[in-house]
Amino acid sequence: MQQNSGTWRKSSYSGVENGCLEVRDDVMESVPVRDSKDPEGADLIIPNAAWQAFVNLVR
Structure with missing residues (x-):
């Protein structure tokens, strides 16, 4: 399912x-x-x- 119509933001977990x-x-x-x-x-x-489980593991 393509969700490109909303506002995307760069994740704080992304590299520079x-x-x-x-x-x-x-x-x-x-x-x-x-x-x-x-x-x-x-x-x-x-x-x-x-x-949420992914974010908890990354932290």
């Missing part, structure tokens, strides 16, 4: 020089994620619980 992970905060019950180098490419739609 390497590719950027972009996320959206305006979608209920999931977190759309995409590669900023390919904004027209496929988005990953991650359920909120899975995204």
